[in-house]
Amino acid sequence: MSPINVDRIAHIVLFVRDPEASAQWYCDVLNMKITARAGDGPYKGGVFMSFGESDHDIALFKAEEGATKGKEFEHVGLMLKSTSMEDLRANYAFFNERGVEIAEILDHGVSVGIYFYDPDGHMLEVFCQRVPQAGGLSQAELNRNQGQADPTSL
Known part of the structure; x- marks a missing residue:
């Protein structure tokens, strides 16, 4: 092990x-x-940010001039504390009010997520976990549905 x-x-x-x-x-x-x-130092100008308790959850460092950004990874998933679809809908409305570019909304069976872009083209996802993670329930469901991701609306 x-x-x-x-x-x-x-x-x-x-x-x-x-x-x-x-x-x-x-x-x-x-x-x-x-x-x-x-x-x-080498990261001068970098900004460290937190969602609450952590010293930092996301750090932002200056890219080299001319660097192509936003495609270093597929996306970063951010689990909402709430499991309420109403709260997810409120997030969607908030993003629309702010002019956030939404890529898509997907239902994964275990969760529903809003995929969106930051100003540098990095894709992020905020999602509402619908199947509890405790006891392996969400892992079993994801395996059962073979990782499906169906487009949906809120």
Whole structure:
């Protein structure tokens, strides 16, 4: 058995064109707070952000000039604390009010997610977990439905 026992994704670091502008977007759209700014050194100008308890959940570092960004990964999934579809609909309405570019809404059986883009083209997902993760229930359902992802509306 492997000694690795990952509990969750602790943080992600994104290269962005303008860390301060992107940080403001993450504050406005995802209700994050800035916890620190990088001083001197290779990450000078970087911004560290949190959803609440963590020292940082997302860090934003300045990309090199001319770098193609937004395609380093497929997407980052952000589980909402609430399991209410009404809360997910409220998130959707909020995104629309803010002019957030929505890619799609998918029903995975275990969850329903809104996929959207940040100002640098990184795709993110906020999702409502519908099948409990405890006791392996969500893993069993995802296996049963073979990871289906059907387009849906809210």
